[in-house]
Amino acid sequence: AQSVSQHNHHVILSEAASLELGCNYSYGGTVNLFWYVQYPGQHLQLLLKYFSGDPLVKGIKGFEAEFIKSKFSFNLRKPSVQWSDTAEYFCAVLRSSGSARQLTFGSGTQLTVLP
Amino acid sequence: EAGVTQFPSHSVIEKGQTVTLRCDPISGHDNLYWYRRVMGKEIKFLLHFVKESKQDESGMPNNRFLAERTGGTYSTLKVQPAELEDSGVYFCASSQAGSRETQYFGPGTRLLVL
Numbered sequence: 001a002q003s004v005s006q007h008n009h010h011v012i013l014s015e016a017a018s019l020e021l022g023c024n025y026s027y028g029g030t031v032n033l034f035w036y037v038q039y040p041g042q043h044l045q046l047l048l049k050y051f052s053g054d055p056l057v058k059g060i061k062g063f064e065a066e067f068i069k070s071k072f073s074f075n076l077r078k079p080s081v082q083w084s085d086t087a088e089y090f091c092a093v094l095r096s097s098g099s100a101r102q103l104t105f106g107s108g109t110q111l112t113v114l115p
Numbered sequence: 116e117a118g119v120t121q122f123p124s125h126s127v128i129e130k131g132q133t134v135t136l137r138c139d140p141i142s143g144h145d146n147l148y149w150y151r152r153v154m155g156k157e158i159k160f161l162l163h164f165v166k167e168s169k170q171d172e173s174g175m176p177n178n179r180f181l182a183e184r185t186g187g188t189y190s191t192l193k194v195q196p197a198e199l200e201d202s203g204v205y206f207c208a209s210s211q212a213g214s215r216e217t218q219y220f221g222p223g224t225r226l227l228v229l
Contacts (some may be wrong), residue, residue, distance in 0.1 A: 043118075044162070044206065044220035051215050090158065100171035101146065101210075102160040103218060 002027040004091050006106035013081050014114050017071035021076040021109050023065075032094035033074040034103070035065055039087040047089075050074065061085070083115045117141065119221035121207050127227045133195040136224045140189070140209030147190050148210075148218060149182060153203035161205075164190060165212075175203075197228045 005024045013019060025033065035047040048059025055067040063074045076093060091106040128134050142164035149161040149212045161180070162191045163174040166187035175182070179198070184190040194201055204223045 005170055029155070032215075043222040044208075046217055046219070047219060097171075100176065101163055101216070101218075102148070102171060103158075103208075104160070105150075105158040106224075107157050 002093060002095050002104050004093055004104055004106040006089075006091055006109050008109045009107065010110045010112070012112045012114065015083055016080050017113075019076070019081045019085070021089055021091075023025070023074045023076065023106060025074065025091075025093045026103075027093050027095065029096065031067070032096075033065075033067060034092045035059065035063070035074075035076050035086045036090045036092060036095065036105075038090070039102065043075040044088070044090070047076070054086050080096075081111075081113045083113050085111060086113045087111060118221055119162065119207055119209050121205075121221040121224050123224060124222065125225045125227075127144075127229065128197055129229050131196045133193065134197055134226060136192045136194075136205050136207075138190045138192070138207030138209075138221060140207070143211065143220055144209035144219075145187070145212045146210040146216065146218075147211055148182060148208040149190070149192055150206040150208065151203050152223075153200070153204065193224075197226075199228050201229045202226055206227070 008095045012060045019115045036044045048057050050057045050067045058064045089109045092103040122137045123190040152158045160174040163170045164184045181193045206223045207221045208218040210218045
């Protein structure tokens with residue numbers, strides 16, 4: 001069975017600090033990975049995604065993630081966070097079986113950035 | 116381009132009542148998904164439509180939940196009768212056909228069963 005683990009449930013940083021959120025997955029098929037973000041009062045938005053090719057993926061708002069196959073990881077990084085990055089972050093893996101699709105999400109990481 | 120919309124945004128009902136949630140996907144998206152997040156836990160898959168056909172409903176909790184997608188456009192998710200443990204946020208997402216699809220999410224419906 002596939003699963004996604006986000007080990008950090010709540011992260012608190014000061015502005016300008018660097019961010020790394022951990023994500024480990026367990027899935028035996030072709031790996032398609034996503035990071036979504038939910039800002040307060042808003043809906044889930046896609047930050048970035050990995051399907052194939054360059055394992056270093058760049059997304060919106062200065063975020064990036066690195067797919068490390070040997071470690072089953074897809075950690076999210078940002079060199080310098082801003083107060084506006086306060087949100088909940090979700091890692092997800094896409095499971096495909098024929099034409100059926102479903103995302104399996106991690107439990108989410110709440111990021112609080114202090115001004 | 117309009118995003119995925121969901122109605123209502125909030126619903127408060129009593130145990131035993133019926134509630135129907137609606138999702139309008141992005142125009143032209145054949146794939147429509149329902150997910151649920153209960154009490155701050157993981158967002159969990161409920162089911163997947165391709166056009167009007169249920170492709171995968173392995174995540175539906177039990178037969179109190181019924182999802183439909185008439186004509187392959189909007190979808191409804193009915194809970195009848197609602198139980199306390201059904202409280203949570205119900206998300207809808209849609210995507211275009213294709214192997215490298217990205218799912219775009221709606222704002223969710225927050226359901227509270229008292």
